[in-house]
Amino acid sequence: MGTADLIIKLVLVVVIFAISLVVAMYSTYAERKVAAFLQDRVGPNRAGPFGILQPLADGAKMFMKEEIIPTRSSGLLFIVGPSLAIMTACIGSAVIPWGQKIVTGSHVIDLQVTDINVGILYIFGVVSLGVYGIMIGGWASNNKYSLLGAIRAASQNISYEISMGLSIIALLMVSGTLSLREIAENQHGFWQHGWFSWYVFKQPLGFLLFIVCAFAETNRSPFDLPECETELVGGYHTEYSSMKLGFYLFAEYINMFISSAVMATLYWGGYNYPGMDWVTAHVGPVIGPLVGVVVLFVKVFAFIFFFMWVRWTIPRFRYDQLMDLGWKILIPLAITNIVLTGAWVTVYDKFFK
């Protein structure tokens, strides 16, 4: 790897980091606006035109608030909690392919920070690390509500990770690879071999299971039991103030962005769109992939909107209902999905190939 490649990679890392922070920042604004529109209201409109400077104002407020560390808390862990939460949220974006490779003369620019061949496993590893941030924060606060919230978060995330993993296995049986780059390449265009090429049309049940689990993993409503205000005051961030609270909230939005990107890549074709070959042939090999990047971001934003739409529609689950759904419905369904997919793949390979 030459110096030029290294610089390109560094720039890419910085750009992706900045983009995910900006998206998370504006997700807070979008959340309030979407909530307002769904409830026939106006939403924030004071800071700047249409209130678009609201996230900056919120951020400034968060930084200027007094930082309180409870006396009987364990000081180090109290700080480690939010740091871990935001760090694990940020590193998930490393394996997502944001676009096709750009070819300029002799140079090939890969719009992906790293193409490891176990990309999905990496994502799973990072996601399961995310629960440590919540767990440590809740434990260190020395507050019963925080601890209850943290315990809820841990058991919820672990339960739903199982069905998430199982729903992915069916996808892997179809795609035959763990690398996110190859999965995205497999969904090239929109129509292939007499069927839609996007995996959502090959794995509709798998996608449904995955999106439900994604909601649970990001602690979003209707699975936001860890921070359930009506029962637990504020859940694991009851004792947090100032930017440490901000980091927790921010981590949730970054997680939302990353899981939207993962869902778009795994199931909705990533940067692929109908007629992409025709577009690339007409605008050249540099602009073509960039159009794909835009398409991917449109999909990601659609998913983020979907997250918000669901949040302001569906009431929260009761805790036993949550566990029932996870263990008694989603896991058996995921296993059924694996069996059906296995049978179909075998039949397809034997008779239709």
Place this chain on the structure above:
Amino acid sequence: MEPLSNKRKVLEVKPLTLAERSYLPAIIKGMAITIKHFFKKDVTIRYPEQKREFSENFRGLHSLKRDENGAERCTACGLCALSCPAEAITMTAAERQKGEENLYREEKYAAVYEINMLRCIFCGLCEEACPKEAIYLDGDIVPSDMLRKDFIYGKDKLVEAPLNQ
């Protein structure tokens, strides 16, 4: 028990069907409802810039009226202060001097006239008590302020703007 009216409805507890147990149809129905609201007109308004129309008998900020020549109608009789259930009105009377006939309608006038807007309950009894038709609660909502003393409105804020001659 014999039903007293025919409104009673016996409900049967039926086990949920598979579709109902999967939550999905209900969720889709709910999402359809919320997205319909997404495109509906807002019911709220941007308040300080936009204001809703008041009803005709709305009682807001007081104003001390002038007569057709632009002279203050108030004669400082004190009936408004007497009728005020919240004791929000105070005034000091003074005698009209020569040459002030264009300023004050009667021979006696209110040199100081103060209403404490934090005490006022906007009942409109002062309006009813006034024999000179000098006070009306026809203004806006009382604006917010930082200090309690700023809510004591004097004549500078209460008296109507002078007529254009």
